[in-house]
Amino acid sequence: MFIQAAAGRFFAGRLDTDADLLAALDNFCMAHEIYQAHLQVIGMVKEARIGFFNPKRGAYDTTYLDREFEILACPGNVSTMEDRPMVHAHIMLGDERGQTVGGHLLSGTRVFNAEFFIQELNGGRLERRYDQHTRAAVWSAVR
Amino acid sequence: MFIQAAAGRFFAGRLDTDADLLAALDNFCMAHEIYQAHLQVIGMVKEARIGFFNPKRGAYDTTYLDREFEILACPGNVSTMEDRPMVHAHIMLGDERGQTVGGHLLSGTRVFNAEFFIQELNGGRLERRYDQHTRAAVWSAVR
Amino acid sequence: MFIQAAAGRFFAGRLDTDADLLAALDNFCMAHEIYQAHLQVIGMVKEARIGFFNPKRGAYDTTYLDREFEILACPGNVSTMEDRPMVHAHIMLGDERGQTVGGHLLSGTRVFNAEFFIQELNGGRLERRYDQHTRAAVWSAVR
Numbered sequence: 001m002f003i004q005a006a007a008g009r010f011f012a013g014r015l016d017t018d019a020d021l022l023a024a025l026d027n028f029c030m031a032h033e034i035y036q037a038h039l040q041v042i043g044m045v046k047e048a049r050i051g052f053f054n055p056k057r058g059a060y061d062t063t064y065l066d067r068e069f070e071i072l073a074c075p076g077n078v079s080t081m082e083d084r085p086m087v088h089a090h091i092m093l094g095d096e097r098g099q100t101v102g103g104h105l106l107s108g109t110r111v112f113n114a115e116f117f118i119q120e121l122n123g124g125r126l127e128r129r130y131d132q133h134t135r136a137a138v139w140s141a142v143r
Numbered sequence: 144m145f146i147q148a149a150a151g152r153f154f155a156g157r158l159d160t161d162a163d164l165l166a167a168l169d170n171f172c173m174a175h176e177i178y179q180a181h182l183q184v185i186g187m188v189k190e191a192r193i194g195f196f197n198p199k200r201g202a203y204d205t206t207y208l209d210r211e212f213e214i215l216a217c218p219g220n221v222s223t224m225e226d227r228p229m230v231h232a233h234i235m236l237g238d239e240r241g242q243t244v245g246g247h248l249l250s251g252t253r254v255f256n257a258e259f260f261i262q263e264l265n266g267g268r269l270e271r272r273y274d275q276h277t278r279a280a281v282w283s284a285v286r
Numbered sequence: 287m288f289i290q291a292a293a294g295r296f297f298a299g300r301l302d303t304d305a306d307l308l309a310a311l312d313n314f315c316m317a318h319e320i321y322q323a324h325l326q327v328i329g330m331v332k333e334a335r336i337g338f339f340n341p342k343r344g345a346y347d348t349t350y351l352d353r354e355f356e357i358l359a360c361p362g363n364v365s366t367m368e369d370r371p372m373v374h375a376h377i378m379l380g381d382e383r384g385q386t387v388g389g390h391l392l393s394g395t396r397v398f399n400a401e402f403f404i405q406e407l408n409g410g411r412l413e414r415r416y417d418q419h420t421r422a423a424v425w426s427a428v429r
Binding site: 001002003004005006007036038040050052053054055061063065073075076077088089090091092100101102103104119121123124126133134136138139140 | 150152153154155156157160171175183185187211213214215216218235237238239240241242243255256258259260262
């Protein structure tokens with residue numbers, strides 16, 4: 001299941017301190033009508049909330065981390081779900097000794113400083129839909 | 144040692160549940176004649192096999208991980224080795240508490256869900272060849 | 287605060303064994319007049335020096351790691367500071383058991399083998415300037 005696309009617009013910028021990282025990325029994509037993209041973020045967070053998809057429950061086990069971390073990497077993508085852009089990203093965090101923690105990026109991760117790159121794709125369409133087999137919202141349609 | 148290229152085709156999609164992650168990426172590149180690219184994957188695996196290049200042996204020390212993990216990041220590239228596309232990727236994994244583990248992506252890493260982006264490069268050619276100094280198959284030719 | 291750009295040149299290559307990873311990336315960007323880009327590196331280092339930004343001090347707490355690691359990921363960007371290209375990258379490292387450590391990439395990280403991708407952006411300009419609020423050199427201007 002895939003699409004073949006071409007490079008579209010390229011956005012790069014900084015998110016506001018204290019913004020919710022996931023909501024800020026979602027809002028940026030909605031504001032600029034970015035429906036399909038590849039993204040990456042580096043920077044620092046003031047606190048984080050990460051998830052681990054539990055296939056038995058079909059939901060995320062969540063961990064809240066009440067401290068600052070470097071964002072070591074935050075690769076992700078944008079696709080559509082119910083006709084709206086939806087960001088799916090994973091995040092790796094590092095503390096002052098370099099120790100790492102990471103998971104699925106959840107709302108509740110607050111920005112200290114975040115530099116993002118969003119590479120839009122033109123052509124085809126990836127749509128996220130609920131999949132009974134994996135119990136997750138996966139890319140299941142090309143329209 | 145480098146090439147200057149331009150953006151080529153952009154592929155994005157989902158790999159099948161239970162596929163071998165590395166083999167699936169290699170096969171995708173062979174099927175679509177992608178000889179040179181940058182790639183990224185996020186998702187989840189059912190089990191993983193990762194490597195650490197041991198320069199003394201000129202081979203990978205391997206670790207097998209018999210459990211599910213989030214794929215926190217899986218950056219990599221495609222170049223040619225003996226005229227075939229060859230994927231080289233590293234992978235970071237996170238468990239339900241957010242604890243992380245990672246290494247060189249080896250065959251034996253099985254997909255639960257995987258969303259990939261492959262950005263093809265046009266122009267120049269990176270070829271992987273055995274290098275006596277590092278005892279690894281490194282980019283050593285531009286043709 | 288963001289720019290909208292288009293894909294520019296794409297560079298891919300290998301850095302020399304024993305090179306300083308950050309300096310080699312900075313020098314590559316200066317030599318090729320790359321003022322704005324997104325980058326990724328995978329490979330292996332002989333030793334590493336990583337940082338954690340300490341907002342109270344407005345400086346990096348640093349950790350020196352005197353051993354070899356796989357570079358699991360090293361996402362970053364290029365922007366200008368005082369009219370010169372400046373690389374900002376974060377790095378995740380893995381040892382022979384797959385254990386991970388990571389932080390802000392500092393000078394003193396020595397390459398064993400490193401494969402880089404640099405995607406230039408054309409259009410707009412991100413400039414890094416000292417910001418009193420975060421006490422960091424952040425993207426603060428589009429010119």
